Amino acid sequence: MSPASSRPEPALLAATVGTGLMAGLYLAFDIGVMPALARRDDEGFVSAMRRANDALDDSASFGALFLGVFVATGVAARRLRHAEQGEAARRARAAAVLYGLSVAVTIGVSLPLNRRLRNAPVAPSAAVRAARTAYERPWRTANAVRTAACLGALALLGDAARRRVAARTR
8 A cells, every 4th residue: 555545535534533523412412411401400401501502503613513524525525536436435425415414404403493492581480391392302303313414424434434445455
């Protein structure tokens, strides 16, 4: 294997690492954050989710990662196709579709739910209970879809990287 063939493809590496980070973030909410918040009273739940959402929604770093992964995955697929690595390129394209699903769910479901929760009252009341009820299950379902999409994309990108190396060593 020549030194050039052993070097990682930068866009594929960025897409894989970034997708892994996003999958990890979503999974952490699925298995840690949301189960912990489920034990809180309505006011505590709404307050904690607002703070978490505000931290992520207002973060330039998170925004760059969130959108950068989508761009890097598309660039990786295109570069692999131009390098005549069809199997790896197909997997990277499929990964872009799955990651795109997570972006669509975020924009179409999660962010609107977050905005509604941001406007909910926080003082103990029936309105807080209603806000939590309207938010919690749909948000958890959407997040599970994002997690699954990112984990699927991560597996595809890992396989694309494996196929790229295998094709270059033949």
